Amino acid sequence: MSKSATRLEHDLLGDKAVPADAYYGVQTVRGLDNFHISGVELRLYPDLIRALAMVKLGAARANAECGVFDRTILTAIEGACQEIIGGALHDQFRLDVFQGGAGTSTNMNANEVIANRALELMGHARGEYRFCDPHDHVNASQSTNDAYPTALHVGMALGNVRLITAITALIGAFRAKGREFAPIVKMGRTQLQDAVPMTLGQEFTAFAETLAGEVRALEAVQRVLCEINMGATAIGTGLNAPPNYAASCTAQIGKISGLPLYLAADLIEATQDTQAFVLYSACMKSLAIKLSKVCNDLRLLSSGPRCGLREINLPAKQPGSSIMPGKVNPVIPEVVNMVCFRVIGSDVTISMAAEGGQLQLNVFEPVIAACIFEAQTLFINAANTLRVHCVDGITANPEVCAHYVDFSIGTVTALNPVIGYERATELAAEAATTGRGILELVREKGILSEAQITAVLDPRVMTGQAHSV
Numbered sequence: 001m002s003k004s005a006t007r008l009e010h011d012l013l014g015d016k017a018v019p020a021d022a023y024y025g026v027q028t029v030r031g032l033d034n035f036h037i038s039g040v041e042l043r044l045y046p047d048l049i050r051a052l053a054m055v056k057l058g059a060a061r062a063n064a065e066c067g068v069f070d071r072t073i074l075t076a077i078e079g080a081c082q083e084i085i086g087g088a089l090h091d092q093f094r095l096d097v098f099q100g101g102a103g104t105s106t107n108m109n110a111n112e113v114i115a116n117r118a119l120e121l122m123g124h125a126r127g128e129y130r131f132c133d134p135h136d137h138v139n140a141s142q143s144t145n146d147a148y149p150t151a152l153h154v155g156m157a158l159g160n161v162r163l164i165t166a167i168t169a170l171i172g173a174f175r176a177k178g179r180e181f182a183p184i185v186k187m188g189r190t191q192l193q194d195a196v197p198m199t200l201g202q203e204f205t206a207f208a209e210t211l212a213g214e215v216r217a218l219e220a221v222q223r224v225l226c227e228i229n230m231g232a233t234a235i236g237t238g239l240n241a242p243p244n245y246a247a248s249c250t251a252q253i254g255k256i257s258g259l260p261l262y263l264a265a266d267l268i269e270a271t272q273d274t275q276a277f278v279l280y281s282a283c284m285k286s287l288a289i290k291l292s293k294v295c296n297d298l299r300l301l302s303s304g305p306r307c308g309l310r311e312i313n314l315p316a317k318q319p320g321s322s323i324m325p326g327k328v329n330p331v332i333p334e335v336v337n338m339v340c341f342r343v344i345g346s347d348v349t350i351s352m353a354a355e356g357g358q359l360q361l362n363v364f365e366p367v368i369a370a371c372i373f374e375a376q377t378l379f380i381n382a383a384n385t386l387r388v389h390c391v392d393g394i395t396a397n398p399e400v401c402a403h404y405v406d407f408s409i410g411t412v413t414a415l416n417p418v419i420g421y422e423r424a425t426e427l428a429a430e431a432a433t434t435g436r437g438i439l440e441l442v443r444e445k446g447i448l449s450e451a452q453i454t455a456v457l458d459p460r461v462m463t464g465q466a467h468s469v
Contacts, residue, residue, distance in 0.1 A: 007127045023092045023126065025112035025134060031105030037098035038370070042106060043090045045097070045373040047162075050085050051155030051257070052110040055147050055230070056138055057081035058253030063140045066242040073137050076118035085256075089113055097370035102363040103148035110151075111138040141241040141249075145271055145361055146232040150253070152369050156280060157225040157259050159376040164218050166383040167287070171208045171215065173391040178205030185459040186311055186401035187408045194410035197462040200311065200396055203301075207294045214287040221283045226261050228253070229270035235360040236268030272361055274354040277368045284375050285347040291382075292340035295333035298390070302330055311401050315393035332390040339382040346371035405459065412438045414462050419447060 006017040009026035016026045042048060057078060064074040083089060092113045099105050111134035116126040118138070124131045132138070139147070182201030189195050230253065231246020233239050238246065246263055254261035264270030304310035320329035350371050353364035405411065412428045415438075419427075427447075431438050439457060442448050448456065455461065 009127060018127070020126075023089055023113040023116040024094075024109055025116065025127070027105065027108035027134075028095065028112055031095045031099060031101075031109065035096040035099045035105070037096045040097045040370065040374075042093040042095050042097060042109070045155070045377065046087070046090060047159040047376070048151065048155040048369065048373055049090050049093050050087075051151040051158060052106070052147075053081040053084035053114070054154055054253055054256045055151045056110060056114055057085070058249050058256055059140065059142055059147070059230075060138070061252045062245050062249035063242075065248055066141070066245050068140050068242060069137055072122070073118070073132055076122045076132055077114060077138060079121045080114045080117035083117065084114070089117060097366065097373075099366050100363070101366075102144060102361060103366055103369075104144045106366070107139070107144040107148045108134065111135065114138045141231075141233070141245050143233040143240075145234055146229050146267075149271075149365060150228040150230045152365065152372075153225050153228050153276060154253065154257050154259060154261070155369075156277075156372055156376070157222060158257065159373065159380075160218055160222055160225065160280070163376050163379055163383075164215055166380045167211055167215050167218075170383045170387045170391065171211050173387045174204050174208035174211070177391060177394055178202070178208060181396050184396050184398045184401050185405055185463060187404045187410055194404075194408045196410050196413050197405055197408075197459055199463050199465070200401060202463065203297075207297070210290050210294065211287075214283070214290050217283045217286060221280050223260070224276045224279050226259055227264050227270070227276060228261055229264050229267050231263070232267035232271045236266070236271040238267065268360065272357055272359070274357060274362050274365065274368060277350060277365075277372060278354045281347045281350040281368075281372060281375075284372070284379065285344050287379065288340035288343040292337050295336045295340070295386070298333045298394075299330045309400075311397055311404075313395045313397065314390055317389060332386055336382045336386050339378045342378060343375045346375055406439070407437050409438060411457060411462065414456055415442075415447075418452070418456055 005020040007020045008015050009018050009029075010016070011026045011030070013030070016029055018025055018029050022028075060074050060077040060081070063069055064071060093106075093109055095105050095109055115129060115132050115134040115138045118132045119126055119128055122131055178201045180201070181204055182199055184200040185197055186200050186203070187194050187196075188198040188203075228250060229236065230249045231238055231241050233241050246267070250261055250263045298312070298314065301309055301312045302314045305313075314330050314332070316328045317331055318328075320327040320331070350368050353368050354362065356362070356364050409428045409431045412424050412431070415424045415427070427438060427441055430436075431441055439453070442453060442457070
């Protein structure tokens with residue numbers, strides 16, 4: 001069939017040519033014509049496409065159960081939806097993620113693709129909608145205002161599961177390094193100044209734990225994402241939906257998706273509300289803040305290689321300069337930092353979009369969806385990249401860490417309980433003035449016996465891994 005071949009379809013605004021080989025229809029074509037905004041297409045977010053198909057499949061089963069249409073149509077819609085859930089026909093979702101109409105174009109894109117594939121499965125040609133119609137059958141008992149946000153909730157919940165998996169794997173990598181670096185004593189720092197000793201293992205274990213807290217938050221917010229308004233139709237009154245449809249449809253989508261979905265208590269409120277997106281975005285912003293801080297620390301600890309802290313070595317991934325020979329930059333933490341900045345910025349967009357809702361509907365859900373699905377994708381890729389191309393290959397410089405401990409003034413803090421704060425301060429001042437080490441001065445002045453030095457200034461004691469006697 002020629003690429004220029006078309007079929008003619010009709011909608012409210014009149015006739016419109018549709019590519020003959022397209023599974024989408026007239027309303028999708030109008031959306032393709034209208035929204036040349038970001039260049040980012042729906043098909044780039046497979047969780048959303050699969051979620052749309054799950055919603056339509058659940059709706060079809062509920063409609064058949066409620067007697068809206070017969071099993072012939074149900075079987076065809078089921079076949080089309082299951083193919084999309086399996087990854088087929090995603091190339092037919094080419095609409096820009098930025099679009100007006102509160103998601104109507106996206107909803108109709110799904111309706112048309114499913115209807116045309118269902119027609120083929122029934123032995124009919126694409127566009128023969130009298131046998132399976134995008135509106136009357138695929139969109140039966142629905143409105144964009146319940147089908148689209150439900151798909152967003154389902155898609156985000158599916159993406160959240162994948163995000164948790166990626167971050168959990170990254171946490172595992174940090175914990176492994178924590179075990180590997182457990183014997184290496186180093187100086188801790190506060191306000192970028194020497195503080196007291198710790199181990200490099202403790203530092204990396206702390207990286208793992210700070211991210212683990214974010215995973216717990218993502219797990220907790222999953223329940224919020226699982227509340228849906230399916231059956232609300234246009235504004236929450238359930239107009240055009242048969243009795244028992246809302247409960248049936250919710251149960252069907254839950255079974256299909258494997259998610260613990262539940263119907264909102266007040267469908268009018270739920271149809272206009274975007275709190276779940278705001279809460280989820282806040283969790284991702286918090287993750288971005290934590291992950292970016294970890295990457296900042298990795299870059300600081302590896303700074304050098306001759307004139308920085310150089311306590312650790314990040315894997316060399318590529319030459320770092322077009323003018324400075326031999327320079328290698330921490331490019332993996334840098335790119336993860338950038339991902340975090342983007343996610344934090346998107347949270348502002350989501351906040352403004354949620355606030356901008358009016359009366360019975362928030363028309364800005366498409367930009368909320370664009371921000372959240374992008375953030376999930378960026379985070380999953382960033383977490384995997386950071387783990388595989390950076391954390392797994394980090395090595396330590398134990399001699400550098402030991403040098404800082406030996407010559408740091410911070411070890412004087414351990415003497416406070418023994419010689420008092422004032423005398424310890426005098427010792428610290430002398431060490432700072434002369435450039436000598438605390439331990440050296442303690443021995444020279446006979447402040448402590450060797451047994452006391454071992455007990456008080458033993459690095460294991462100072463790092464909390466042993467107790468003084």
